[in-house]
Each structure stands twice: as structure tokens, then as C-alpha cells.
Amino acid sequence: MSVISRSNNEAPLLEVKGLKTGFTIDGEIYHAVDGVSFSVKPSQIVGIVGESGCGKSVMSMSVMKLLPMGIGKITDGEVIFEGKNIAGYSESEMNGLRGKEMSMIFQEPMTALNPVFTIGFQLQEVLFNHQKISKQKARAVSVELLKQVGISRPDSIVDEYPHQLSGGMRQRVMIAIAIACQPKLLIADEPTTALDVTVQAQIMELIKDIQTKNNMAVILITHDLGVVAEMCDEVIVMYAGKIVEKTDVDTLFYNPKHPYTKLLMESIPKLDEEVDTLGSIEGIVPSLKNMPKVGCRFADRCPVAMPECKQITPVLAEVEDGHDVSCLLYKSSQPVEGVI
Numbered sequence: 001m002s003v004i005s006r007s008n009n010e011a012p013l014l015e016v017k018g019l020k021t022g023f024t025i026d027g028e029i030y031h032a033v034d035g036v037s038f039s040v041k042p043s044q045i046v047g048i049v050g051e052s053g054c055g056k057s058v059m060s061m062s063v064m065k066l067l068p069m070g071i072g073k074i075t076d077g078e079v080i081f082e083g084k085n086i087a088g089y090s091e092s093e094m095n096g097l098r099g100k101e102m103s104m105i106f107q108e109p110m111t112a113l114n115p116v117f118t119i120g121f122q123l124q125e126v127l128f129n130h131q132k133i134s135k136q137k138a139r140a141v142s143v144e145l146l147k148q149v150g151i152s153r154p155d156s157i158v159d160e161y162p163h164q165l166s167g168g169m170r171q172r173v174m175i176a177i178a179i180a181c182q183p184k185l186l187i188a189d190e191p192t193t194a195l196d197v198t199v200q201a202q203i204m205e206l207i208k209d210i211q212t213k214n215n216m217a218v219i220l221i222t223h224d225l226g227v228v229a230e231m232c233d234e235v236i237v238m239y240a241g242k243i244v245e246k247t248d249v250d251t252l253f254y255n256p257k258h259p260y261t262k263l264l265m266e267s268i269p270k271l272d273e274e275v276d277t278l279g280s281i282e283g284i285v286p287s288l289k290n291m292p293k294v295g296c297r298f299a300d301r302c303p304v305a306m307p308e309c310k311q312i313t314p315v316l317a318e319v320e321d322g323h324d325v326s327c328l329l330y331k332s333s334q335p336v337e338g339v340i
């Protein structure tokens with residue numbers, strides 16, 4: 001858990017309200033994010049977990065407004081950043097925010113870095129976009145940023161190209177670019193998936209260090225519940241485009257309520273267990289075209305599903321203080337009659 005303590009009534013930095021993001025497939029819109037609401041407070045670390053295809057990346061791309069043009073779009077809801085709804089912002093308005101107030105790092109740094117430009121050029125580009133700064137100063141700041149993210153020989157690395165660096169160093173460079181203007185929010189989308197285990201731990205430690213130093217809020221998308229336990233304050237569990245559980249990290253680990261969360265927890269390999277493969281949940285996340293229109297989207301895979309789970313759509317509601325669950329096992333999740 002993050003060491004910074006926060007009061008419960010601190011104003012959120014980011015508030016996502018009823019967000020729906022759809023993709024046009026064969027002329028029809030299918031929602032990959034379907035009515036998602038959550039908030040992130042300044043300097044809080046919020047983890048987003050769920051299997052592949054649950055909508056974690058689409059959700060973060062929606063916040064950054066980096067959806068594939070002409071295919072994906074926000075169809076409903078609000079993305080309130082520092083009190084302003086940015087869901088309807090134009091590309092030029094977003095360019096003023098991205099890299100400056102909010103940044104993102106991705107799974108595969110090689111695809112995010114431009115292979116034909118030096119590391120220094122790519123760092124300085126962000127600085128020039130958002131600051132009035134001389135070339136000489138920008139170079140000095142770039143070297144300083146590389147030093148901050150733990151790159152040795154920053155004076156020479158600044159003139160090298162991405163292919164000359166290891167995967168771990170490239171991810172450090174991506175972090176340096178992301179934090180160049182000291183954003184208030186960093187979205188890290190599985191930032192260590194492409195790296196080997198020891199480097200993964202170093203990168204996570206680096207993100208945590210920078211988060212503490214810069215008082216930055218972080219949305220951390222990960223498959224790794226161990227990382228969540230170590231890094232996050234709050235956790236959001238997503239399934240098939242919806243949030244199924246949302247609470248603080250201790251409650252999630254010690255008192256998970258949703259059957260999906262419980263299965264995710266059970267699938268964590270234990271150190272003292274001999275297992276041939278990593279645990280997994282039977283079945284697959286439904287594709288956008290096969291999403292059930294009514295009922296719980298997890299019902300088909302749920303070991304404790306009841307007949308009504310396929311007929312009544314549960315709502316995400318508080319089951320106890322600060323603990324939201326969307327499951328008909330809990331009275332609060334049962335929709336009020338007449339309300340869809």
C-alpha cells in the first residue's frame with residue numbers, strides 16, 4: 001500500500017462516470033467498456049485487474065482519448081479530470097493535457113518509441129511541446145531525467161537510438177518521457193509484461209519511487225495480483241467491460257466478495273504448492289459480439305451462479321463501507337424494480 005495517507009473527502013483528480021466505449025464492427029456498435037464509474041485521488045495508486053479482453057486497456061485509452069480513430073469512441077458518460085469533463089475534448093485540447101497533465105506507458109516500449117530518432121530527441125519533443133525551453137536546457141533536462149529513471153551513462157544514452165538499448169532500459173526511457181513534465185496522473189498499462197522477472201521488479205520499484213517523489217496518481221493495469229498487493233491503494237476488478245468489484249487493496253485480498261474475484265485470487269500460484277501451470281479460470285471472457293444482453297456476464301463461468309443470474313442484470317453497489325460489488329448474491333446488487 002502507498003504510504004501517503006489521504007482523507008476520504010479529498011477531491012478526486014479523475015472521476016470516470018458511466019463511461020461507455022464502443023467499437024464499430026460490421027456497422028454495429030459493441031461496447032468494450034459498458035457503464036464504468038470510478039475515481040482516482042491525487043497521489044493514489046489504483047490497480048485495474050481482470051483477464052485478457054475485460055476492457056482494461058480500452059478503459060485507459062478512453063481516459064487518454066487514444067482510441068483508434070473511426071473505429072472506437074466514447075458513446076456515453078463523463079471523464080472528469082481536475083473538475084473538467086474531457087470526454088468531449090478535441091484532439092488539440094487533449095494534446096495540451098497528454099504528456100503534461102496525464103501520461104501513459106505501454107506494455108511494449110519498442111512500439112511506443114520511434115526507432116529513427118534518438119532517445120534525447122524523443123525526450124526533448126515532449127519538453128518542447130509543453131514548455132518554453134532552450135535546446136541546451138532541454139538536453140540537460142533530458143540527461144537529468146534519464147539519470148532519475150536509473151539509466152547509467154545518461155550523457156551518452158541520450159544520443160543513442162531505441163534499438164541500442166535493452167528492453168528494461170527502453171521501458172525506463174518511456175517512463176522518463178512520461179514523467180518529463182511531471183504529470184498528475186500516470187496510466188501504466190501492463191508496463192512490465194514484455195520484460196524478464198528481475199527487470200519487472202525493478203521497473204515497478206521505479207514507478208513507485210517516482211509516484212512517491214512526484215505525488216503522482218497512478219492507474220496500474222496488471223495481471224499480476226502480487227504487484228497489486230505491493231503497490232496499490234484501491235483495486236478495480238473488471239469483467240467483460242464492467243466493474244464487478246471495487247475496494248481498497250486489503251479488503252480485496254482478505255475479504256473478496258465477487259465469485260470472479262475469488263477465482264482470480266485462487267488462481268495465484270502459492271509458493272509452497274507444486275503446480276505445472278499457472279492457475280486459470282475455466283472458460284473464456286465473451287467476445288464483444290457474444291456479450292450477454294441481460295443478466296450477469298460472468299454467469300456462464302460462475303461456480304455459484306443461480307438461475308436468476310442469467311435473467312437479472314446486477315448493479316455495482318456498496319455491500320459494506322467502501323466496498324462495491326456487482327453480484328446478485330448480495331442484496332444491494334439487485335436492481336430496483338423499474339430501473340434498468
Ligand SMILES: Nc1ncnc2c1ncn2[C@@H]1O[C@H](COP(=O)(O)OP(=O)(O)OP(=O)(O)O)[C@@H](O)[C@H]1O
Nearest residue numbers: 023032051052053054055056057058059068287288
Ligand atoms: N480496435 C479494436 N476493435 C475492435 N475491438 C476491440 C479493439 N480493441 C479492443 N477490442 C475489444 O475490446 C475488448 C476489451 O479489450 P481490451 O484490450 O481493453 O482488454 P484488456 O482487458 O486490456 O486485455 P489485455 O489484458 O489482453 O490487454 C476485447 O473484446 C477486445 O477484443
